[in-house]
Amino acid sequence: MARKFIEKIVTANALLQGDVIYFTKQNVWSRNHQDAIIAHTIEQANELLEKAEQQQDIIVGAYLADVFLDEAKTASPLHFREIFRSKGPSNYFHGKQTKT
Amino acid sequence: MLHKQQKAFSNITAKSIIVRNGFFEKAEIDNSKNILEIDGNAKISQIDLSKDMIIIEFEKFADGRGFSLAKLLRQNGFKGIIRAKGNLLVDQYPLAIRCGFDEIEISLAHAQRQPQNQWQEVLTRTNNNYLDRLMLA
Amino acid sequence: MYQYNQFDKHFVANRAKQFRSQVMRRLDGSLSEEEFRPLRLMNGLYLQLHAYMLRVAIPYGSLNSKQMHQLAYIAKKYDKDYAHFTTRQNIQYNWPKLKDVPDILDDLAQVDMHAIQTSGNCIRNVTSDHFAGASIDEIADPRPSAELLRQYSTDHPQFQFLPRKFKIAISGSPNDRAVIKSHDIGLLMKKDERGNLGYEIYIGGGLGRSPFVGKLLKDFLPKADLLPYIEAIMVVYNLNGRRDNKYKARIKILVHESGIEKIKQEVEEHFIEQKQNFKQPSDKLISAINERFKLPNFKQANIDNYEIELKQNAQFSSFVKNNISEHKNKDYSIISVSLKNIGETPGDATSDQMQILANLAKQYSHDELRISHEQNIILPHVHKSDLPEVFKELQKANLATNNIGLISDIIACPGMDYCALATARSIPVAKQIAKHFNELNLEEEIGQLKLKISGCINACGHHHVGHIGILGLEKQGKESYQITLGGEENLSMNIGKRAGPGFSSDELLPAIKRLIEAYLNLRQNPEESFLASYKRLGEKPFINALYPKEEKANVA
Numbered sequence: 077m078a079r080k081f082i083e084k085i086v087t088a089n090a091l092l093q094g095d096v097i098y099f100t101k102q103n104v105w106s107r108n109h110q111d112a113i114i115a116h117t118i119e120q121a122n123e124l125l126e127k128a129e130q131q132q133d134i135i136v137g138a139y140l141a142d143v144f145l146d147e148a149k150t151a152s153p154l155h156f157r158e159i160f161r162s163k164g165p166s167n168y169f170h171g172k173q174t175k176t
Numbered sequence: 177m178l179h180k181q182q183k184a185f186s187n188i189t190a191k192s193i194i195v196r197n198g199f200f201e202k203a204e205i206d207n208s209k210n211i212l213e214i215d216g217n218a219k220i221s222q223i224d225l226s227k228d229m230i231i232i233e234f235e236k237f238a239d240g241r242g243f244s245l246a247k248l249l250r251q252n253g254f255k256g257i258i259r260a261k262g263n264l265l266v267d268q269y270p271l272a273i274r275c276g277f278d279e280i281e282i283s284l285a286h287a288q289r290q291p292q293n294q295w296q297e298v299l300t301r302t303n304n305n306y307l308d309r310l311m312l313a
Numbered sequence: 314m315y316q317y318n319q320f321d322k323h324f325v326a327n328r329a330k331q332f333r334s335q336v337m338r339r340l341d342g343s344l345s346e347e348e349f350r351p352l353r354l355m356n357g358l359y360l361q362l363h364a365y366m367l368r369v370a371i372p373y374g375s376l377n378s379k380q381m382h383q384l385a386y387i388a389k390k391y392d393k394d395y396a397h398f399t400t401r402q403n404i405q406y407n408w409p410k411l412k413d414v415p416d417i418l419d420d421l422a423q424v425d426m427h428a429i430q431t432s433g434n435c436i437r438n439v440t441s442d443h444f445a446g447a448s449i450d451e452i453a454d455p456r457p458s459a460e461l462l463r464q465y466s467t468d469h470p471q472f473q474f475l476p477r478k479f480k481i482a483i484s485g486s487p488n489d490r491a492v493i494k495s496h497d498i499g500l501l502m503k504k505d506e507r508g509n510l511g512y513e514i515y516i517g518g519g520l521g522r523s524p525f526v527g528k529l530l531k532d533f534l535p536k537a538d539l540l541p542y543i544e545a546i547m548v549v550y551n552l553n554g555r556r557d558n559k560y561k562a563r564i565k566i567l568v569h570e571s572g573i574e575k576i577k578q579e580v581e582e583h584f585i586e587q588k589q590n591f592k593q594p595s596d597k598l599i600s601a602i603n604e605r606f607k608l609p610n611f612k613q614a615n616i617d618n619y620e621i622e623l624k625q626n627a628q629f630s631s632f633v634k635n636n637i638s639e640h641k642n643k644d645y646s647i648i649s650v651s652l653k654n655i656g657e658t659p660g661d662a663t664s665d666q667m668q669i670l671a672n673l674a675k676q677y678s679h680d681e682l683r684i685s686h687e688q689n690i691i692l693p694h695v696h697k698s699d700l701p702e703v704f705k706e707l708q709k710a711n712l713a714t715n716n717i718g719l720i721s722d723i724i725a726c727p728g729m730d731y732c733a734l735a736t737a738r739s740i741p742v743a744k745q746i747a748k749h750f751n752e753l754n755l756e757e758e759i760g761q762l763k764l765k766i767s768g769c770i771n772a773c774g775h776h777h778v779g780h781i782g783i784l785g786l787e788k789q790g791k792e793s794y795q796i797t798l799g800g801e802e803n804l805s806m807n808i809g810k811r812a813g814p815g816f817s818s819d820e821l822l823p824a825i826k827r828l829i830e831a832y833l834n835l836r837q838n839p840e841e842s843f844l845a846s847y848k849r850l851g852e853k854p855f856i857n858a859l860y861p862k863e864e865k866a867n868v869a
Contacts, residue, residue: 092410240474247471297334
């Protein structure tokens with residue numbers, strides 16, 4: 077039985093700054109998770125990743141990350157690792173959590 | 177595959193470049209030379225030291241066995257030319273020289289991305305290293 | 314203290330320059346990320362979850378006040394005003410920007426420091442006993458040997474692209490404080506029957522995915538043969554270590570798969586060859602190194618004030634009991650400053666704390682500091698008459714936590730709060746456990762107990778050798794923690810045994826509480842440590858405490 081496809085986004089780290097970035101509709105990168113373009117099929121996901129990986133001159137280590145969609149279709153990270161990446165460390169108020 | 181004994185030299189084409197003394201040269205076929213080609217799996221005790229030239233293939237730049245092989249060849253008295261074949265990084269060039277390599281054969285594409293001036297720049301790094309100092313001071 | 318000469322200074326400055334050029338070449342496309350990665354790693358630069366991380370070497374754990382001041386300055390200028398001391402005598406900055414890293418390396422070079430070979434598949438920062446040069450039980454100061462190995466391994470042309478990373482540790486005392494048997498090479502300094510100095514050599518130890526206790530490779534190697542012998546080991550490893558599988562590439566797997574006898578034979582064969590080829594460092598160079606580690610000029614002073622303070626100040630005497638170790642000079646002490654303040658991140662220090670420690674070292678510890686693999690900072694040479702004053706200063710700086718060796722003196726890796734490799738967090742777990750036992754005022758009652766936490770199988774938190782080890786994993790999308798028992802880290806090193814199924818983050822502290830309660834009930838007397846009880850009674854009563862019968866059905 078085929079499993080239900082879990083929606084995905086493309087994430088990476090910025091080459092110069094090192095912080096977490098998300099690939100968006102406009103083929104540019106955003107610091108905000110909610111700006112990420114969502115892949116609804118595996119084909120879309122692979123295509124997005126391929127496009128994202130062409131920007132090696134500004135990013136490091138792009139990969140696909142699972143998300144879940146709420147009723148308003150807003151995507152949130154699914155795995156706890158991605159939740160941490162979208163916020164920052166839990167021991168200090170540093171990282172992305174300071175910006176929201 | 178222990179040795180790629182006496183492999184024909186024809187696989188070196190215009191697609192590759194030889195880096196020698198920091199300069200790019202076109203790879204040319206010299207049939208008069210008695211050449212042995214080996215890779216990282218070679219066993220040093222089985223290598224014929226009477227060759228004119230030994231080519232050590234680096235399958236990946238991060239596979240550092242070739243550095244020790246070259247060093248052991250020199251320690252065992254090999255006087256011929258040692259060439260590294262593979263897309264080594266510019267930053268590995270001084271290490272290769274210090275291990276006893278004379279030259280490096282890289283692909284044309286690699287040479288285009290890491291141009292000659294970069295190979296020349298790193299040459300100075302062969303001086304002033306800890307190991308020489310420890311052993312000579 | 315080892316002071317850099319012109320050669321060293323020139324070298325580290327050049328390396329910083331080289332790194333600048335490597336960054337430029339990454340940015341202009343000459344280097345792909347795949348090509349740049351090993352180069353940045355051998356200069357200590359990782360990419361973590363939220364940012365880059367720069368790992369700076371503190372060779373064999375020794376530094377002076379000027380260097381500590383510079384580390385504090387870097388934390389202030391380029392980072393977030395703090396840094397993290399690691400289990401490998403390094404310091405890590407968690408938030409540097411790539412563009413700043415060449416500048417940071419320049420700043421480090423100004424005080425003869427660097428980040429060279431703190432990562433990558435090369436010979437890493439050589440670690441050593443954090444009481445080196447001070448402890449009463451030392452046969453010889455291991456640092457001149459460690460410094461020789463640092464020089465030898467730095468930019469060694471053959472060994473920058475080994476099958477995998479390579480760690481060497483050295484102890485000059487039979488009371489091994491450097492966990493030498495958990496290293497690729499462990500060196501124990503000793504004397505032969507004629508009184509000549511040399512090394513007992515262990516090989517193939519390691520923690521991580523496949524933990525191994527180092528095996529005896531050589532019973533006695535004369536001191537002068539160190540470099541050719543190490544070179545022989547490295548050649549054997551470089552040519553024969555597995556390169557087909559990253560998880561099987563460490564020398565421990567080669568030793569395990571080939572057998573120690575075969576490795577011994579190959580090393581000995583190469584050694585004979587190396588000895589002929591190897592030009593030994595000159596006596597002049599060796600003695601120049603030794604000269605730099607000579608003992609400070611110890612002062613002579615009356616210590617009555619210390620004796621009085623001991624009797625009158627209970628806090629002070631408790632601090633002395635837990636945080637002071639015996640010095641070579643009977644009027645001196647070694648202070649271990651705990652970076653395990655209750656409720657804070659193990660191993661972290663703020664810039665201000667680093668500066669205060671630097672000042673204390675300058676004024677009271679002959680300008681010397683050490684970093685321990687247990688993530689604490691040592692003031693190695695403090696005259697007993699100065700102890701009360703130093704204690705007061707430490708109190709003021711929130712650095713007088715008197716928990717060295719106790720349950721709250723936890724080793725913890727950064728875990729998933731920072732690390733890209735982690736599978737679970739370590740820091741919140743460490744904070745929670747320390748806080749719990751501190752609030753109940755039970756730390757002293759429990760006594761000597763080494764609790765170590767790793768946030769993934771790579772075991773940077775040394776969980777395998779904790780009396781109680783905790784390993785953070787992921788289970789069905791949640792953090793899950795496995796407990797190991799009975800690990801030991803000295804010369805009788807022992808790999809802890811997994812107790813059973815893992816615990817969720819909520820279940821973990823209750824489980825540790827049951828374990829400690831069981832120990833307190835089971836011990837013969839208050840002097841019997843957790844480890845001693847465990848050894849006497851075996852695992853069964855402890856496992857029963859962790860997995861009580863009525864709950865067993867639920868944990869699976």
